[in-house]
Amino acid sequence: MRRGDDRYRGEPEEGVTTRHAFSFGGHYDPENTRFALLLACNEERLEPGAGFGEHPHHDTEILTWVVEGELEHRDATGTVSRLGPGGFQRLSAGSGVRHVERNAGAGPLRFLQMWLHPDTFGGPPEYVSAPETPSAGLRVLTSGERGLRQRAAALHVGRTTRAESVPLPAAPYRYVHVVRGRVRLEGEELTAGDAARITGGEELAARSGGAAEFLVWEMRAEPSYG
Structure with a gap:
């Protein structure tokens, strides 16, 4: 367990x-x-108008989940998008891309950004985004079958609206990050900002006592640099 503080x-x-x-x-x-294929997991808080100026990336899968506020993305391909709470975006940097991220709203912006090691290098960059799709249970956000340039990984979002148990996908490596509410894993309680790094493929479930939201990385390999 890794606490947010x-x-x-x-x-x-x-x-x-x-x-x-x-x-x-x-x-x-x-x-x-x-942790396995996961290279970064940053919690970002931006005041109105603040952001990250144009900067480059290459050969990295960059996944972003908006918690609150409005995130604007601009990149050198001409793509411009704005996402609100529950919005998700994937930027496959490929052989190289430059982009800008900033708070486009009137209030504070909070988002979670994760970097993943790809299994395909080079190629043109690709950007996809999706607005919030509220649903209870566990839902796949992206995977190797859905455009992610890493066949051994998938990212899920879990949501509960009441006291319930949500089974986690089975995989040798799993990373759970709590976005909202409280979740229990193996008797340990995690609150917003806390994370768990899980090795071993045994059956596990996230248990909540009420409304909660959490992200789950399912990873079936470690990076190969050969």
């Missing part, structure tokens, strides 16, 4: 607060560089 706080920028789950940017911890 224990995340490393990135160097402050004007209007931007970042908390890292893994080594990222100027923060390096040799014992915490990744």
Whole structure:
């Protein structure tokens, strides 16, 4: 279990607060560089008008989940999109892409951004987004069968509206991040911002006492750099 308050706080920028789950940017911890295929999981909080100026990426799968506010994405391919709470986007950087992310709303913006190691390198960049689709239970957001350039991974969103149990997908590596509410895993309670790194493919379920939202990475491999 990794508590939200224990995340490393990135160097402050004007209007931007970042908390890292893994080594990222100027923060390096040799014992915490990744978990299976997951390379980054950043909690970003942006004040109105604040954001990240144009910057490059390559050979990385970048997945973003908006918690509150309005996120604007612009990239060098001419793509412009705005996402509200529950909105999801995937940017496959491929051989290279430059993009901008900023708070396009009148209130605070909070989003979770995750970076994944791909199994396909190079190629043209690709951007896809989807607005919120409220539904209870566990739903696939992206996977190798749905355009993600990593066949050994899938990202799910879980939602509960009452006290219930949601079975997690079976996989050798699973990463659970609680977005809202409270969730219990193996008797441990996780609240918003907390995460669990799970190894082993045994059956597990996330149990909530009421309304909750959480993201689940299902990963069936570790990175191959050969």
